[in-house]
Amino acid sequence: MSDAGTRKSAILLMSLGEDRAAATLHHLPATEVQALGVAMARLSQVSKDELAAVLAEFRMETEQLSALHLGSGSYIRAVLRKALGDDRASNLLEDILQPDEPHGGIERLNDLEAGEVVELVRDEHPQILATLLVHLDRKKASEVLEKLPERLRHDVILRVATFGGVQPAALAELTDVLTEMLSGEGLKRSRLGGARTAAEIVNLMNSAQEEEAIAHVRAHDEALAQRIVEEMFVFENLLDLEDRYIQRLLKDIESDSLIVALKGSAPELREKFLKNMSQRAAETLREDIELRGPVRVSQVETEQKAILQVVRRLADAGEVVVSAPGTDDFV
Numbered sequence: 001m002s003d004a005g006t007r008k009s010a011i012l013l014m015s016l017g018e019d020r021a022a023a024t025l026h027h028l029p030a031t032e033v034q035a036l037g038v039a040m041a042r043l044s045q046v047s048k049d050e051l052a053a054v055l056a057e058f059r060m061e062t063e064q065l066s067a068l069h070l071g072s073g074s075y076i077r078a079v080l081r082k083a084l085g086d087d088r089a090s091n092l093l094e095d096i097l098q099p100d101e102p103h104g105g106i107e108r109l110n111d112l113e114a115g116e117v118v119e120l121v122r123d124e125h126p127q128i129l130a131t132l133l134v135h136l137d138r139k140k141a142s143e144v145l146e147k148l149p150e151r152l153r154h155d156v157i158l159r160v161a162t163f164g165g166v167q168p169a170a171l172a173e174l175t176d177v178l179t180e181m182l183s184g185e186g187l188k189r190s191r192l193g194g195a196r197t198a199a200e201i202v203n204l205m206n207s208a209q210e211e212e213a214i215a216h217v218r219a220h221d222e223a224l225a226q227r228i229v230e231e232m233f234v235f236e237n238l239l240d241l242e243d244r245y246i247q248r249l250l251k252d253i254e255s256d257s258l259i260v261a262l263k264g265s266a267p268e269l270r271e272k273f274l275k276n277m278s279q280r281a282a283e284t285l286r287e288d289i290e291l292r293g294p295v296r297v298s299q300v301e302t303e304q305k306a307i308l309q310v311v312r313r314l315a316d317a318g319e320v321v322v323s324a325p326g327t328d329d330f331v
Helices: 003-016 018-025 030-042 048-066 072-084 086-097 105-109 114-121 126-135 138-147 150-161 168-181 195-202 207-220 222-231 235-240 243-250 255-263 267-274 279-291 297-316
Strands: none
Touching (some): 003 018, 003 030, 003 048, 114 126, 114 138, 126 138, 150 207, 150 222, 195 207, 195 222, 235 297, 243 297, 255 267, 255 297
16 A cells, blocks of 8 residues: 555544444454554644545545446456456356355265265266366365275376366266265366366375376376476475464474474474474474484374475465475465
């Protein structure tokens, strides 16, 4: 917000009265509240003409905003297409403009145990399985994949990585399957999938299956396998996280989980965590790591992947920013 805009906002808030001003500030980020508080404190004299101009501008903008619903769909389409191009805009519009729906068919699969999902879908065509998996939570999709027979698992991962949307015939078949399994609840067509989705799912599998999956994709398409690998975020990538994000991450990690995860990590990554803790906490953690006896590699991998899940959750919530491996982009 510009200085002029902040002054206008401060004048408007001062004219609202204490209760309305407080209610308005309640919905703003702390940084904006602080800026507006400073601006209100610095207000000394406001002429009648300036107050009238601020109120008139606010009224005009309010009237324009209240009328947006009349053509907001076409407006959003135009803006997104100009900003993103037709293809990317189309991918987003279905989700943005589609009204909220009740907990639907595929979403209900997230509430089932992975074994129950496998029992429901294991005899379906691999393309249907891929379509289901791209809709599931990444952790649930990974658990389901791990329980599939190896040959089927590799086939499905490849289809996830090359997924480009649900074709009409596949959509009709999938709808029939879900109708039979889950009482016919609705299904939203998805354009999910691709190397990123495959990477997020494979990232949560155990290391042996992860390596087998990548090897299978590489045998089919070397470039595609490389894209998946580049999209994968592994525990060592936490070394690139900013210190403030490591500090935020530490709030959501169990101490015992961190001890095991760092027990099998590189020294520099261990120091990355330790330097973002209080001196006392760092000393305690260092002692706990040294005193911990031998730990199985599989246990280390399990705890590291659990921490990566926390990272992904925080990233999705906008509380942590991580770079896509091998790029300068943010995800």
